[in-house]
Amino acid sequence: MSTAKEEILRRIRSAQKISHTAEKVEAPREYHRAGSVSGPALIEMLVDRLVDYKADVHECSSAELSNTLAEVFTERSVQNLVYAPGIDQAVLSAFEGQARADDAAANPRELSLVDAVLTESLVSCAETGTIVLESGDLCGRRALTLVPDRHVCIVRADSIVHRVPEMIERMDPTKPSTMISGPSATSDIELSRVEGVHGPRDLIVVIVRD
Structure with a gap:
């Protein structure tokens, strides 16, 4: 065994002994746990971050939501839509006959054949431009x-909050969650941005102001 490897293993064993014998250390909590931005400024901050991440963002009222979604689907020639089972059917009134609720028991590979999927969201952090989806009827599997x-x-x-601690407080640690900040992208290879590697390359966010 090489000297370098022996040293690495020695440090690991030493660290393990310390972790078993050391007294419990409380994690420091001296950080901002509440936000200082609210109202329209909060929405503006989230929109700014999402656009910067190359997401397509639309804003509307509750009354305009159905028409806004219909415009989005028409613009992208969506003919085959799958939606989270908890989505309000009234929202899809303009897309009747071309949409179906997702079946959690169905083969997930089949989802690669649909034109688009529609979900709600659990909470969004404006400061980081992060949208959280929590496994369930509204956000889907x-x-x-x-x-x-x-x-x-x-x-x-x-559902929009200012800072990350506020976002975490709204999440259920017992449920699977997905955090998204714009379309799926990576720059791991030669710092060249490639989209759609491990998720949607096209993210459309519809913010309902009321």
Whole structure:
């Protein structure tokens, strides 16, 4: 065994002994746990971050949501839509006959064949431009938004918070969650941006102001 490897293993064993014998250390909590931005400024901050991440962002009122979604689907020639089972049917009134609720028992590979998927969201952090989806009826199963190439996500104004700690507080640690900040992208290879590698390359966010 090489000297370098022996040293690495020695340090690992030493660290393990310390972790078993050391007294419990409380994690420091001296950080901002509440936001200082609210109202229209909060929405503006989230929109700014999402646009910077190359997401397509639309804003509308609750009354305009159905028409806004119809315009998005028409613009992208969506003929085959799958939506999270908890989505309000009234929202899809203009897309009747071309949409179906996702079946959690169905083969997730089939989702690669649909034109788009539609979900709600749990909470969004304006400071980081992060949208959280929590596995359930409104956000769907995790595969619903990780397999298809296009994701349309509804973000309600009352679900937008300023900082990360506020976002974490709204999440249920017992449920699978997905955090998204713009379309799926990576720059791992020669710093060249490639989209759609491990999720949708097209993210459309519809922010409902009321």
